[in-house]
Amino acid sequence: MFDFVKMREALADHYDLAPNPKLAAEMAETYARMDRVISPPDWAIHAPYVAAINRLKKEKNAVILAHNYMTPEIYHGVADVVGDSLQLAIEATKAEADIIVQCGVHFMAETSKILNPSKTVLIPDVEAGCSLAESITAAGIAEMRAKYPGAPVVSYVNTTAEVKAASDICCTSSNAAAIVRALPDETVIMTPDQYLAQNIANEVPEKNVVWWAGSCIVHEQYTPEDIREYRKWHPETRIIAHPECPPEVVAEADFSGSTSGIIKYVTAEKPKSAMLVTECSMASNIADELPEVEFAGPCNMCPYMKKITLEKILWSLHAGETEVFVDPEVADKARLAVERMIDMSRKLGI
Ligand code: 13P
Numbered sequence: 001m002f003d004f005v006k007m008r009e010a011l012a013d014h015y016d017l018a019p020n021p022k023l024a025a026e027m028a029e030t031y032a033r034m035d036r037v038i039s040p041p042d043w044a045i046h047a048p049y050v051a052a053i054n055r056l057k058k059e060k061n062a063v064i065l066a067h068n069y070m071t072p073e074i075y076h077g078v079a080d081v082v083g084d085s086l087q088l089a090i091e092a093t094k095a096e097a098d099i100i101v102q103c104g105v106h107f108m109a110e111t112s113k114i115l116n117p118s119k120t121v122l123i124p125d126v127e128a129g130c131s132l133a134e135s136i137t138a139a140g141i142a143e144m145r146a147k148y149p150g151a152p153v154v155s156y157v158n159t160t161a162e163v164k165a166a167s168d169i170c171c172t173s174s175n176a177a178a179i180v181r182a183l184p185d186e187t188v189i190m191t192p193d194q195y196l197a198q199n200i201a202n203e204v205p206e207k208n209v210v211w212w213a214g215s216c217i218v219h220e221q222y223t224p225e226d227i228r229e230y231r232k233w234h235p236e237t238r239i240i241a242h243p244e245c246p247p248e249v250v251a252e253a254d255f256s257g258s259t260s261g262i263i264k265y266v267t268a269e270k271p272k273s274a275m276l277v278t279e280c281s282m283a284s285n286i287a288d289e290l291p292e293v294e295f296a297g298p299c300n301m302c303p304y305m306k307k308i309t310l311e312k313i314l315w316s317l318h319a320g321e322t323e324v325f326v327d328p329e330v331a332d333k334a335r336l337a338v339e340r341m342i343d344m345s346r347k348l349g350i
C-alpha cells in the first residue's frame, strides 16, 4: 500500500506546498495551457507542486514522459514529453537524461527500462497497474502457441516484460492493424485485448486473427446503446472511440483510433462538438488547444492512471522512488519484441 503519511511528512520537511495564489499568478504562462479546464483556486493548489517538480527535474537531470491519460496539471504542467504508448516507447529510446520518471502505468515504465536499460526509471506509484497487463502471463502465451502452432504472437504493449519476452512482436493501438497486415502468416495471435483484436480482425479481414480474452476495464464499460444515447443527447456531436472498446461500440462511432490518433483527428476536423469514448483526461488535455471544439462527456476514469498525481511525482523525484527493474535476461528478449514493433512501424510509415 502506498504510504501517504511517510510521503507527506517528508515533503512537508523540504517544500512549501501550501496553496499559493502569488506563485500561481507568476506561472500564468503555464496555467494558460489548462485554464479552460482548471479553475484559478485549483491552479493555486497545483502551482507549488509544479514549480517544485520542474526545479527538481533540472537538479536531478530527469525527464518526465507522460501518457495522454494523465491529468491536465501533469500533462501541461510538468511533462517533458506527452504521447500515446507508441510515442512514449520511441521517446524512451532517445532519452538522454539520467532519470526517466514515467507518468503512466507500470508496463510503460518497464518498457522504458527495457529500451533504455542504463537509465534510472521511476514510477511515482508502483501500484499503477493495468487490467490488460494483469490478464495474461507467459504461460498464457505458451497456451496460445500450443493452440495455434506456428502462428506469430503479437502482444499489445499493455503487458508485462515476461509476456513481451514470450511474444514475437509487440503492437500498440496506433500500429496494430498495419503490423498484423504486414505479417506473412495467415493466422495471427493477438494478446491480451480481445476487443482490440476483434477490431483489428474487422479491419484486416484477410487474416485469421485469434485472441486472448483480456479487456480494459475503462473501455469495456461502453455499450452500443450508450453511443446511441449520446447521439440522441448531442445529435451534432462527433463520436470518437478508442479501439479497446468492443467492436459494436466502434461500429457506432464516427472514428476510432489510438489516443494520438484521436488527437490528430479532432485537431484536423475541428468538429463543433466531440465526444471522446475513452479515458476522460484526454478531452481535458486537448481542450485548450481546441477552443472551437466543445467536448461533451463521457468521463470514465482509469483508476490505475489516476494513481499518478503531482504529489507522488514530487515524491518520486525527491526520494528516487520507486525504481523499476527488469531482469536483464527477460529484458533482452522483451527488447527484441518491442524493437521489432518500432522498426516495423518506422518502415510502415507510422
Ligand atoms: P494508446 O495511448 O496507445 O492509445 O493506449 C491507450 C491505453 O489504454 C494505454 O493504457
Ligand code: SF4
Residues within 6 Å of the ligand: 105, 129, 130, 131, 132, 133, 158, 216, 217, 218, 219, 244, 279, 302, 303, 304, 305
Ligand atoms: Fe490499462 Fe485500460 Fe487503464 Fe489503459 S485505460 S492503463 S488499458 S486499464
